[in-house]
Amino acid sequence: MLTNRQLQVLQVIVDDFISSGQPVGSRQIAKKDNVSFSSATIRNEMADLEDLGFLEKTHTSSGRVPSEKGYRFYVDHLLKPQVITNQEIASIRSIYADQLMETEQMIRESANILSDLTTYTSVILGPDVHMHKVKRFQIVPLSSTQAVAIIVTDSGHVENRVFTLPEDFSMRRIEKVVNILNERLVGKPLVEIPLRMDGEIAKLIKEHVGAYSDFVSSLFNRISAQEEGRVYYGGKTNMLNQPEFHDINKVRMLLDLMDKTPQVQTLFQAGNQQGVQIRIGSENNLLAMEDCSIITASFDAGDNQHGSIAIIGPKRMDYKRVVTLLDFMSGDLSRLLTNNR
Amino acid sequence: MLTNRQLQVLQVIVDDFISSGQPVGSRQIAKKDNVSFSSATIRNEMADLEDLGFLEKTHTSSGRVPSEKGYRFYVDHLLKPQVITNQEIASIRSIYADQLMETEQMIRESANILSDLTTYTSVILGPDVHMHKVKRFQIVPLSSTQAVAIIVTDSGHVENRVFTLPEDFSMRRIEKVVNILNERLVGKPLVEIPLRMDGEIAKLIKEHVGAYSDFVSSLFNRISAQEEGRVYYGGKTNMLNQPEFHDINKVRMLLDLMDKTPQVQTLFQAGNQQGVQIRIGSENNLLAMEDCSIITASFDAGDNQHGSIAIIGPKRMDYKRVVTLLDFMSGDLSRLLTNNR
DNA sequence: GTTAGCACTCACTAACAACGAGTGCTAAAA
């Protein structure tokens, strides 16, 4: 167990390093008002903290830098949430001023505000479309060979795919299929569609319009498979301000990562849990994120659906501030999205 | 007018600089097989070319670098198109192998291939949706207060917006509006919708369902205004490989630019014209593009619609190669998209 | 008109010293 003094020293070092980005030395700490021991004492404590794995040195005679374990301890035990300022509240709430704004646009705007407020990169994972329920299904023929299939969900989300019609598909048959599908699928969540298509509905379609069930079901698989939760970014290039990202290769990996939706989604795994989650450096199990931390919070979008909101920043990001902001904002978003329904 | 020898010297310098990225000196040129004069002669020619504004020096005793004017002259008069290799043709054509691929996915894939082939960043501007014609219009109610409006175009593109219903809008009235709109709008290009909405249709709706025309027309404005041609990128981070982009600020400006669709579209202004267009550095009139060149070509997507395909690279990009590839690829795309209709 | 020769420029590199922020350790003070 750490002594009180060790806790204090660790806290001061992490805080100091977060705000300065420079390794912090014993003299610097000793000069602080709330520290009453000499630099030599602190040097001893620092050596102990280093032995315990909480601190690191960049070279033999430099100041200390928190290790990942150090950050982890800091966020788990030493993090005192910051108070949010009125000004910050104002700029967050300004998003919701325009009542007519669509949900999607509002989420986009939230991402921007969040990245402006933090100077880091923000990510918002829209509510998982899989749980949305089918409101209407429709096929619109474009020509004698092509048509577009459309699914409208209860959330107002519209999915569509262009497909090539089988040669002998007549208008009447299309209508019949559409009717069957609407009868059977309206009210069901998107995720269940492929399942249902393979069972009862395949039979029904076979009975009424012939053996085209294969074709229809493959169409549906394509529709529901592709649609993952949408990802929105704010301040994608903010990380270029951080001195730790002057390395072009790191920047490149990170930027490339952001265009790969599935990989980004794995970063949110633990985001399902309640409250704010913090993942530090290698805890993300992703090479590109080795020097980054991600802080996530989930919000409620009604109907048992939830999205996630996150900040990606350097490991030495301002955890206090970001945690507070995310907590506040996810609460606001939840309230807004559940009331709207 | 430039002498033959000056032309040759300029050509060699530009070619050399493009491939090496280093300022090129008189001795280097003299050593080339196809150059038969001494370095001193070349020095004199270079001094003249510099006076004429085609070359620049980075400092008093360094080799020469092409100026923007030099590049311009090079692409206008000295550019001999390269032959395209079978291997390149093969990788381009591999995109079209999968007949079932949707147009959008194919365009996305084209952008990727193009950036891989060139190691620069590729941009594809999808066909302008404004010219697509309305195929079907529809309103799907979601709840007592909200509904989603859907427009399907003849190309299979689907536009949709969620909107809040006026309080006294009944299902019957909605159907009536939908009918009127379908009667009057099917077959008309999207771009004409706002115009028509203000004229005849406003009257019709007023006659049949009361004074809701304002509401409907504002809805339509929102639909057709927002939808610009879609922009697809390939190799967004490729530019980080170029030594001229080790400057974080340039990278940042460029990456930020890429997320601003309207600004990117201005880069394609001249792309309407036939054939391949080259814009060098400040010719783009855009700070972020000061050190970049963009080469564009347009392709035909049938029905008098066209898209653009472009490569963004450093000013010293391999113009020969890129011009050839773009020319070839735009032709291929045109053939493919016009046949498909 | 062309070219050899030469003095000059200037970025780049290596070597070196001086500096300073930091450490670990020891011994004295509390």
Next chain:
DNA sequence: TTTTAGCACTCGTTGTTAGTGAGTGCTAAC
């Protein structure tokens, strides 16, 4: 026993200097 002052040592950073080499412009000879 704990804390602290003192000191030797480490190592990154900065500045200086000199040497190198790729390049130029100019002049005079070919």
